[in-house]
Amino acid sequence: MNNQWNILVVDDEEITCESMAAWLREDGYSVDTASSGKEALEKTHRKEYAIYFVDLKMPKGIDGIETMMEIKKIYTDASVVIITAYATVDTAITAMKEGASEYIVKPCNPQEISMLVERIIKVKNLERENAILRQKLLGQYTFHDIISKNAKMMEIFSLVREISSLRSTVLIQGESGTGKELVARAIHYSGDRAENPFIAVSCAALAETLLESELFGHEKGAFTGAITQKRGKFELADGGTILLDEIGDISPKLQLDLLRILQEKSFYRVGGTEELKIDIRVIAATHVDLREAVKQGTFREDLFYRLNVINIHIPPLRDRLEDIPLLTRAFLKRLSHELGKNIADVSEGALKKLMEYSWPGNVRELENTVERAMVTCKERVLSENDFQFLNIINKEAAWIAPLMTLDEMEREAIIATLKRTEGNVKEAASQLGIDRSTLYDKIKYYNIPR
Amino acid sequence: MSLIYLLPVGSTEDEVLTLLEQRLHQVLDWDIRRGAPLQTPTTAFNEVRKQYEALQVMRTVVEAVPDDATRVLSIMEEDLSIPMLTFVFGQAQLRGRVALMSLARLRQEFYGLPENKELMMTRVIKEALHELGHTFGLVHCPIPTCVMTLANDIRHVDEKESEFCGGCAVLFRDACRTVEMNGEKGIV
Numbered sequence: 083m084n085n086q087w088n089i090l091v092v093d094d095e096e097i098t099c100e101s102m103a104a105w106l107r108e109d110g111y112s113v114d115t116a117s118s119g120k121e122a123l124e125k126t127h128r129k130e131y132a133i134y135f136v137d138l139k140m141p142k143g144i145d146g147i148e149t150m151m152e153i154k155k156i157y158t159d160a161s162v163v164i165i166t167a168y169a170t171v172d173t174a175i176t177a178m179k180e181g182a183s184e185y186i187v188k189p190c191n192p193q194e195i196s197m198l199v200e201r202i203i204k205v206k207n208l209e210r211e212n213a214i215l216r217q218k219l220l221g222q223y224t225f226h227d228i229i230s231k232n233a234k235m236m237e238i239f240s241l242v243r244e245i246s247s248l249r250s251t252v253l254i255q256g257e258s259g260t261g262k263e264l265v266a267r268a269i270h271y272s273g274d275r276a277e278n279p280f281i282a283v284s285c286a287a288l289a290e291t292l293l294e295s296e297l298f299g300h301e302k303g304a305f306t307g308a309i310t311q312k313r314g315k316f317e318l319a320d321g322g323t324i325l326l327d328e329i330g331d332i333s334p335k336l337q338l339d340l341l342r343i344l345q346e347k348s349f350y351r352v353g354g355t356e357e358l359k360i361d362i363r364v365i366a367a368t369h370v371d372l373r374e375a376v377k378q379g380t381f382r383e384d385l386f387y388r389l390n391v392i393n394i395h396i397p398p399l400r401d402r403l404e405d406i407p408l409l410t411r412a413f414l415k416r417l418s419h420e421l422g423k424n425i426a427d428v429s430e431g432a433l434k435k436l437m438e439y440s441w442p443g444n445v446r447e448l449e450n451t452v453e454r455a456m457v458t459c460k461e462r463v464l465s466e467n468d469f470q471f472l473n474i475i476n477k478e479a480a481w482i483a484p485l486m487t488l489d490e491m492e493r494e495a496i497i498a499t500l501k502r503t504e505g506n507v508k509e510a511a512s513q514l515g516i517d518r519s520t521l522y523d524k525i526k527y528y529n530i531p532r
Numbered sequence: 533m534s535l536i537y538l539l540p541v542g543s544t545e546d547e548v549l550t551l552l553e554q555r556l557h558q559v560l561d562w563d564i565r566r567g568a569p570l571q572t573p574t575t576a577f578n579e580v581r582k583q584y585e586a587l588q589v590m591r592t593v594v595e596a597v598p599d600d601a602t603r604v605l606s607i608m609e610e611d612l613s614i615p616m617l618t619f620v621f622g623q624a625q626l627r628g629r630v631a632l633m634s635l636a637r638l639r640q641e642f643y644g645l646p647e648n649k650e651l652m653m654t655r656v657i658k659e660a661l662h663e664l665g666h667t668f669g670l671v672h673c674p675i676p677t678c679v680m681t682l683a684n685d686i687r688h689v690d691e692k693e694s695e696f697c698g699g700c701a702v703l704f705r706d707a708c709r710t711v712e713m714n715g716e717k718g719i720v
Contacts (some may be wrong), residue, residue: 102615105620108623108624193685
């Protein structure tokens with residue numbers, strides 16, 4: 083049975099349309115007809131067709147080639163067969179150049195049409211099968227919300243499974259945007275604490291006193307504005323897991339408090355006298371090299387060893403390029419739904435371009451890039467052209483002067499991005515693929531004038 | 533009572549109609565009745581191609597469908613075609629009431645060969661069952677010996693059998709039963 087495939091016959095002569103439709107229906111296809119290019123496009127907007135038979139010459143409105151080009155804008159992978167009464171080499175070349183699957187001269191032998199339809203459907207079936215297999219494969223490469231087929235990431239998945247039900251502290255290291263929080267969530271939700279809370283705190287986002295109150299809570303009247311007692315994140319996470327993100331950014335005092343919690347499994351609310359016992363698993367994450375920070379004296383060595391019981395280092399996206407097609411398609415699927423866009427796939431050319439880019443902002447930057455391309459995309463498939471803005475970004479990297487340090491490069495990159503976004507920090511952070519709070523820290527760190 | 537009309541368009545050999553009456557009655561166990569021949573629609577004739585336009589002939593037949601007909605099988609001597617194809621052996625309304633078949637290409641003489649009545653009659657039965665099968669909702673069958681397989685030339689017609697394959701036979705029997713029980717006439 084072929085009835086899962088729809089065919090549209092487009093011809094200004096009603097008898098041609100109807101007789102061809104009847105002939106194809108006998109073969110089990112679902113066939114519609116259109117008497118003009120305009121009607122064909124209206125129908126294409128409402129329904130997806132696997133094959134279009136389009137007459138080259140239609141006196142009213144747009145001709146067959148234009149109709150085909152418009153159809154291709156809606157469904158890039160539509161198979162269009164151009165039909166003509168008079169064969170000329172020029173029109174055949176034009177039709178094929180503009181993307182026609184086949185070019186036939188009417189009337190043609192029934193066997194010729196049968197074989198042609200069979201050939202196209204065979205390819206369509208293979209494409210569909212390929213899409214199903216790709217989807218199945220994606221499931222195989224998905225661990226909680228993390229998608230990867232990279233060998234190092236697979237090792238991380240396996241380590242996460244092994245340690246998920248332990249109490250040991252975990253230190254997750256990796257560049258911004260590599261998915262540290264996702265790994266932390268995977269540890270929590272695949273272990274025996276999954277039913278209890280998972281609380282994530284960004285240590286970089288808050289000032290020291292605010293962070294202290296946020297983590298430990300406070301008693302009524304502990305400080306100006308503390309009008310009621312408040313439970314902190316540690317209490318809220320009792321029985322579950324707390325993720326302390328950007329742990330490298332916390333003050334020496336908080337480092338000491340944290341060390342005490344890890345050693346004694348108890349703490350006091352700010353302004354409180356009652357010692358609170360807790361059962362939590364601590365996962366810390368940072369993009370900073372903590373070992374180096376210990377050497378520099380900005381991070382406590384004893385705390386580092388307490389946190390670094392199990393170490394997970396997430397590789398940057400540039401070291402797992404094989405994940406780009408998987409991740410791109412996963413984002414495409416999710417964002418199509420969120421953005422209400424009907425984009426089915428991404429072209430091979432576009433994927434090649436994405437794989438040539440260096441991704442300083444890692445997976446988060448890729449996600450933002452796919453979203454940005456999807457917002458402006460008008461076709462069914464994301465093409466190389468939809469990622470043209472990546473060229474601009476790459477070209478701007480040409481300012482890197484010899485003997486520049488990494489810090490200097492980062493400073494320049496931030497200045498250039500802020501200039502491009504006219505000082506919009508949120509947009510600049512999105513383009514750089516980092517959190518807004520991280521960008522604020524870096525602006526402060528590099529003393530970038532705003 | 534379910535009833536199939538044999539409706540010739542123009543003149544058709546009596547021998548062909550008699551054979552169809554007998555064989556269709558055997559397969560369907562329905563009453564088969566001959567209708568008065570319809571006049572060949574001259575407007576359906578394509579001067580350039582020297583063929584009749586199948587859809588236009590079908591429309592003439594549709595207008596002449598008797599009220600008590602469950603299905604109509606129209607038989608025409610002349611060659612048929614549609615604008616897209618060089619010829620068609622016949623055409624039918626899928627899940628409809630009307631089927632049309634041409635005898636022209638079923639004759640050995642069409643291919644410059646000596647007349648072979650027996651072979652021609654076998655082909656007539658195959659084409660009649662095939663087109664009627666479409667009116668009962670059957671589509672082309674991938675089994676090459678089944679009468680519902682698509683035959684694009686006379687060699688293919690000769691290769692298939694005058695019977696439905698197991699699967700198509702079940703579908704055909706069920707569709708016939710539904711038509712009988714509901715008194716359904718199909719789409720015209």
